[in-house]
């Protein structure tokens with residue numbers, strides 16, 4: 001329960017990229033970060049990356065190596081960075097703690113404290129892509145950890161590694177998932193290490209590959225978070241509505257089977273390709289749909305069926321990368337740039353964020369509880385809203401559609417919004433003693449619907465209508481990542 005009581009809206013804070021708030025909330029809360037590889041296209045330089053990240057309101061970046069010019073560009077940015085140790089460096093770093101120490105000194109410590117480095121990701125999908133280094137992965141991680149500990153930096157900078165969802169063998173029903181036994185001798189001590197060092201398990205999810213693998217049992221809609229009949233896990237009696245949740249719970253179960261149910265899952269990378277042999281396997285439209293729904297899902301802070309309300313920190317695709325992957329039947333690609341050209345897609349929405357109808361020039365807004373407000377303060381405000389304030393609080397009663405997650409933050413958000421909308425969004429109607437803030441993305445989730453502004457308009461999503469200038473919503477200090485992306489001026493500079 002304590003877990004679930006964490007602010008359901010930490011993501012709001014995270015997404016703001018507002019330095020103080022995001023710093024305070026930095027150790028928890030669902031968020032969307034992005035991956036960045038250092039081999040940027042020739043027309044993009046590190047400054048553009050930082051500009052993009054800031055314009056998107058993204059507060060977290062996973063850099064795949066320790067490229068000094070990119071790290072330097074993030075100085076004073078307040079963006080939290082995970083630095084990568086590339087696979088080819090693993091033998092070196094595994095050789096001794098002194099080598100790991102020297103590497104950290106030259107590539108990481110040199111950027112502190114100007115660059116907010118919070119983690120070292122040792123290797124990328126080593127077990128599946130570079131299996132000859134499998135046996136030295138853990139020694140490399142230990143050397144890095146011990147070197148951090150000597151420098152007294154082990155609490156501030158976590159050590160992990162990113163593994164592929166392809167290591168899960170029987171994953172169709174999440175409860176059945178186990179790590180492929182070929183790798184279990186390596187994974188078990190790795191989990192022990194992550195647990196001892198209070199780190200997290202990083203999973204790179206390949207939604208298309210998982211969909212193709214379980215095609216007979218599921219549907220494309222299940223993979224794209226569209227309405228579908230779902231999958232019922234007969235062992236746990238939990239209904240699954242999308243493949244993402246199934247993959248995350250599968251990972252929890254595979255870890256639990258190795259006695260580590262406590263380790264958090266961080267999604268280190270996820271994308272749907274923009275190119276494939278068939279539209280089903282990759283198209284800008286499906287990529288846009290996937291991303292849009294993924295972002296919405298993560299930021300809803302609903303968690304997964306097995307862990308309702310648990311935060312899921314997720315790093316999306318690298319928007320700059322001309323990433324090519326040899327897929328099951330075709331070469332897949334993810335990038336905001338068109339295949340074989342340097343032109344960005346005419347699909348701002350490709351990045352996965354809502355376009356919104358502007359209602360007579362202004363966007364919709366909702367009122368929610370801020371992250372990090374003590375329950376006692378939220379409780380007082382909640383009582384006022386439902387009492388004197390005459391907010392509609394039926395839905396947060398125990399039989400109501402918004403009762404779960406049963407947290408002060410979630411209940412207060414519902415009540416605050418009701419009051420705010422009933423008051424016609426007047427100035428001051430979203431304050432509640434400083435515990436509330438307006439947002440421009442619909443906080444509704446699952447069966448819980450937050451009254452929209454005016455109650456009349458609707459958010460629409462059109463992956464095609466992306467370069468229409470009426471698309472953009474002016475950025476407001478309190479707007480969410482989602483809204484920030486909707487206005488996406490980034491493509492303008494890329495053109």
Ligand SMILES: *[C@@H]1O[C@H](CO)[C@@H](O)[C@H](O)[C@H]1NC(C)=O
Nearest residue numbers: 038039040046067068069070
């Ligand atoms: C670092 O990144 C920049 C920008 O992409 C690139 O030009 C440079 O070659 C990279 N440096 C290394 C050592 O990879």
Ligand SMILES: *[C@@H]1O[C@H](CO)[C@@H](O)[C@H](O)[C@H]1NC(C)=O
Nearest residue numbers: 166168169170180181182183
């Ligand atoms: C486990 O991994 C091995 C080696 O990559 C592979 O050959 C095998 O098919 C995998 N097993 C399952 C059940 O995925």
Ligand SMILES: *[C@@H]1O[C@H](CO)[C@@H](O)[C@H](O)[C@H]1NC(C)=O
Nearest residue numbers: 172173214215216217218234
């Ligand atoms: C999944 O599909 C396969 C092939 O159609 C079928 O044999 C199997 O029973 C299905 N599994 C479940 C759990 O539905």
Ligand SMILES: *[C@@H]1O[C@H](CO)[C@@H](O)[C@H](O)[C@H]1NC(C)=O
Nearest residue numbers: 358359360361453454456457
């Ligand atoms: C927008 O403005 C027009 C003209 O003032 C009005 O008729 C219409 O109801 C407004 N629409 C909304 C959604 O407020």
Ligand SMILES: *[C@@H]1O[C@H](CO)[C@@H](O)[C@H](O)[C@H]1NC(C)=O
Nearest residue numbers: 449452455456457458459460
């Ligand atoms: C928004 O639009 C969708 C699809 O057109 C519709 O199903 C839904 O009821 C609308 N919601 C509201 C609040 O108008």
Ligand SMILES: *[C@@H]1O[C@H](CO)[C@@H](O)[C@H](O)[C@H]1NC(C)=O
Nearest residue numbers: 285460461462463464465466
């Ligand atoms: C997007 O464009 C495709 C191809 O031009 C078209 O088939 C589809 O209906 C469009 N979608 C929307 C929502 O306009």
Ligand SMILES: *[C@@H]1O[C@H](CO)[C@@H](O)[C@H](O)[C@H]1NC(C)=O
Nearest residue numbers: 346463464465466467468469
């Ligand atoms: C987007 O812009 C391109 C060129 O600027 C134009 O050809 C295309 O019709 C535009 N699409 C939309 C949906 O406005």
Ligand SMILES: *[C@@H]1O[C@H](CO)[C@@H](O)[C@H](O)[C@H]1NC(C)=O
Nearest residue numbers: 464465466467468469470471
């Ligand atoms: C762009 O937006 C304007 C204003 O909403 C609309 O009139 C126009 O039809 C849109 N153009 C396209 C190509 O969608």
